[in-house]
Amino acid sequence: MxxxxxxxxxxxxxxxxxxxxxxxxxxxxxxxxxxxxxxxxxxxxxxxxxxxxxxxxxxxxxxxxxxxxxxxxxxxxxxxxxxxxxxxxxPDYPPLLRRAPSPPLALFVVGEPALLWHPSVAMVGSRSPTPAGTDNAADFSRALARSGLAVISGLAAGIDTAAHRAALDAGGLTVAVLGTGPDVAYPRSNAELLARIGQVGAVVSEHLPGTQARPEHFPSRNRILAGLSLGTLVIEAAERSGALITARLASECGREVFAVPGSIHNPLARGCHRLIREGAGLVESAIEVTAALAPLAAELADGLRRRLGVPTTSGHASDEAMPPADHAGHASVTHDDHDGRERVSGAPPQAQYADPDYQRLWNALGYDPTGMDRLVDRTGLTIAELSSMLLVMELEGRVAALHGRYFRNR
Structure with missing residues (x-):
């Protein structure tokens, strides 16, 4: 990729x-x-x-x-x-970003570039949030990650950091979009977080490695955040803030904008209240976000399937045919009976894949979480091939992921 x-x-x-x-x-x-x-x-x-x-x-x-x-x-x-x-x-350039105004010439990516096709929500807000704002960012991020959506943010202090950490702790996918080179953490205190995201998620930058932080880079970074995402969620923001710039850019891309309301006495709620007055969706729970984005997630899943749908000649007879996808031809928000989590599913169902490599991967998966190295050993496929295939199967609801380990969705 x-x-x-x-x-x-x-x-x-x-x-x-x-x-x-x-x-x-x-x-x-x-x-x-x-x-x-x-x-x-x-x-x-x-x-x-x-x-x-x-x-x-x-x-x-x-x-x-x-x-x-x-x-x-x-x-x-x-x-x-x-x-x-x-x-x-x-052809692997992220399709949502391609459709956005002023897309970058190229993207430096740490991690699997296929992850940039994953349906995602941008989470943005104040660098100095209130304790309640930090809690809200973590709660929304955790719930969105568990639903199957990726959480994208800018690795800044405050809301961004809380969102990234919560998504990782939930075993979900998070993507950091940088206003520096892909190897430069800003702030420096997030160097460890940057490395962690690069190992299990993705880090994205349009800047050459070694590029340091400059003020003009961050509005530009925000357009990538907005362009990669199905929608943008603002947790806490003052009336003049970079988070509102990201929200405006998301609107210009034709994407959904959501805002969490707050106290009328909190100056960091005024930006959110302004967005709501201007037409942003007022949300109080992650379920409201996933429900609004489900149709767009299905469209993105279809595009990924077409991109990865070239059959291969390798493989062998299957031991157990894959079941049909667990949805009815469109994206929907469903609840898992085992943990009560809402999940986004998308893309038309298929009785089973014609590609024998997908069947081989299905046979290699069990109901216990399995790491990527073990799947490589069991299937003979490369990490890049497995990452792309697992992403498609996860979008269809056949496979779930927890802390970078994969298992058949119950």
Missing amino acids: NQTDPDTAGEDALALLNLIDAGGAAAPRRLLLEQHGSAAAVLAAGPRAWRAAELSEKQIDRLRTPQAETLDRASRWLGDPNHHLVAWNH
């Missing part, structure tokens, strides 16, 4: 890094990638083609004189098998 794995990096990876490092407006560089098919072909096209695409002279100068130290650092970062670079013109 990446544009530049270590075994295929080479010339085009370096060219893409050079194109990213050129900076400036992304639209002309996206156009060049679409016209020429690869970053290496873009560089080979030369200044005449660059000017025709309306690159600025500053961008052209940067392409002519690559920053060797910067590109070398980024190339070394890509040498880690858990590090990926997904370009705008690659």
Whole structure:
């Protein structure tokens, strides 16, 4: 699921890094990638083609004189098998973000890029929340993660940190979108949290490795948060805050915006009250969020299935056929009888997959949580293949996950 794995990096990876490092407006560089098919072909096209695409002279100068130290650092970062670079013109580029205004030229990803296709909610709010705001962020994040939605936030102090930690502690999926390079924690106190998310979730940045925090990066970061998510939930926010910027960007993307109300005496509730007056959904529980987003989650699941639906020739006869998906052709919010948790399911049912690899994976799963390494041993499939397949099966309600371990949904 990446544009530049270590075994295929080479010339085009370096060219893409050079194109990213050129900076400036992304639209002309996206156009060049679409016209020429690869970053290496873009560089080979030369200044005449660059000017025709309306690159600025500053961008052209940067392409002519690559920053060797910067590109070398980024190339070394890509040498880690858990590090990926997904370009705008690659089919694995997240479809929701592709449809958003001003999508990034490329994404640096720590973790499996397929996770960026997972139905998700952006959770944002104050960097200095009240104790009640912190509790609300944790409660909503925990419930959303258990429902099957991913929780996306910006790794900032306060609400962001509470949301990420609660999703991880619930055994769910969380994604951190950074305003720094993918290897730079901001604030520094979240370095351990950043590493943890990279191991079991995903970390995303449009900035080259080593890029430090700059004020202008964070509004730009917020557009990625809004663009990757089905909806944005604001927990606590003052009337002028970055959280309200994210909410506005989500609205501009055509996505749902939700806000949690608070006391009229709490200045950090005023931003939420303003959003509600302007049409945001007033929510008091995660069930209200999952119910509103279920149809959109189904659409995203269908897109992922089409992306991953190419049959393979490997495999063997099945031992036990997979049951049909546990829903009726559309996304819905259901309750698990065993733990009372609400879950989002989506995508049309199938009696069983024609692809024998999916059947092999089903046979390798049991009702006890099984780690990825054990599944690799049992199936002979790679971690990348298993991650993508498990994501599809989880969206269909066949498989559940807990703390990075997978089991058949009861």
